[in-house]
Amino acid sequence: MADKTERKGPNPKSLVHDLFTVILGGGAAVLLATLSLHIDTTAVPYPFYKGPVLFPLIVLSTMVLACLPAFFRLIKRAPGGDWYFDGEGLPYRPAVILVFLICFFIFGIAFIGVETSSFLFLFISSYCLGYRGIKVIILFPLLYTALIVIIFKYIFGIWFPQPWLLGLIWD
């Protein structure tokens, strides 16, 4: 009855874990090295223990320390460790949807308006995800868009920017 996709989960010894750990720890190390650029301590008359630097210093140092074992494993190529992660491949679908999200919800709303952006995002995303029925790719996005516009614009009274493209056409 239920066809549950069996997943083994990610390989806990995969070097991918170490790579991401080192990326985060490396970022923390960069911030730690450039701390004086991010926190202005010159105008602060407080002693160090009351100042704004102590806590970020502890936190960033913890991040760097936490990534050290992974860093050494990456360098030494620890036995048993490989790059095999979970066998599910690269995240093409999420990457494509992410591009649409950025296009339609950061830039799109200002250019074409919230209604058109939401509808187009749902329409194009559902098409890219493999849906082909008219109901699913056109009718439902239309209804869903109408519902969220009613909720956000008319019930909550949220202001959305006047679509730039619409303004251009009207002018």
Next chain:
Amino acid sequence: MLETINQAFYHAFALGNILALSFGTIMGVTVGIIPGIGPMVGMVILLPFTFSLSPSIALSLLLGVFCGGYFGGGIPAVLMRAPGTPSSLVTSFDGYPLTQKGESQLALSAAIVGSFSGGIISVFILMLMAPVLSRIAASFGSPEYTMVAVFGLVIVIMAYRKHMAQGFLLTALGLWFSTVGIDAGTLVPRFNFGTVQMQTGLNIAPMCLGFFGIGQSLLLLERKILQSETINLTRRTLDFSKLLVAFKYRLTLIKSAIIGTLTGLLPGTGSILASFLAYTEAKRSSKNPEQFGTGTPEGCLASEAGNNAVPAGAMIPLLTLGIPGDALSAILLGVFTANAIYPGPLLLVKEPVLIYTIYFSMFMINIIAIILLALFLRPFATIVKLPSSYLAICVMVISLLGIYSMNLQFFEVGVAIFMGVIGYIMLRLEWPIVTWVLGLVLGPIIEGRMRESLSMSSGNPTIFITRPISLGFLIACILLIVIPLILDRKKKAGEKVSLTPK
């Protein structure tokens, strides 16, 4: 006291609160039923809307999702062996075999009665334990609070010790995110990278919504978590005659609820452990232990009572110490602090009406959930047929518009998308992301209390080891880290010895 209860009763039964409770519960049950979504996503979707509501209504709404999610999780576990929430996995051990025998109504009755009883009993325990714990916590000073918060973090990190380094890393990352913006103590801007928007700090809502809502949705796009065409349910409603059968196991219900509440009280232990412990104890003390795993209503009942008692258990450290034990209660802490209400031992003294309103609301959530599921069982169960990837894109749209509507800033939409990418990576890596949100929420508390402690001692850090309670928590932190590591090492050494040919 009576005046307080009277006022709380009035607040709890006000129309706005009832509507919030009902909506929250419906949303909770719905997201609980859908495998892969869960109450966390439901809570973060509603989070932006709660900032314009009064604290009691906002908390009722989110508590509805929190508790309702556990109710819903049992349904697909029983009908399809696909737990809606991870903790409902244990329910499927007996629920699904019962469904296969044509006894799905009995299994669902047991699961729903278990959830209801677990929820109600745990609220009673919360009402009894919270004042006691807050009286103890009232003697705490800043050093003790600092160490309690650190203890909370350590216990959560160690709960995921398979990824201990990542646990520390994510906790520290959460703590670092909490430092972005103007420092409350010195008014010095930190880590704003030259942007005006980051001067006031990063708002918790877009970060959590991005991390959990968008991240989880991106994950759902590539994973077909559940595919089901049919649902094995003979009636539209619950078979009420079966409800009485479930009430036969009163002792199991009470024991499971107590186990669940106490497990929820410990940070990081989570509802999976609660349902598993409750199930194991029920099996151990049952007259028919051999029936467990082959389809007994007692198993479903114990597991669901255990996991549904967790929300009230998690509220105990949150309300009395201001320390959330899991990601869901961390979100609730965010709502408290956004309304300038700071949970801790004085909360019960300062805001007694709010506290009693929360208690009444939690009772009502359980009542609303059982009524909803009893009357509309099939419509709710049908939700699992929705395609998860389609649902994911709908969640993204409502999440991003919700984020924009908070402060009308596209910058925050960008933050949510950025956090969504990080959340997706962490979820795919199966790192303990709960530690990130705890770090984020506890960061300002730890920093503020640590600064106060050091000011008390003129910068001398020995203040943390010269005060007995603080020292006690520090030792507990060290033991929590060291003992499991030693045990793991011994276990590994033992395995090596047994593998060596003689």
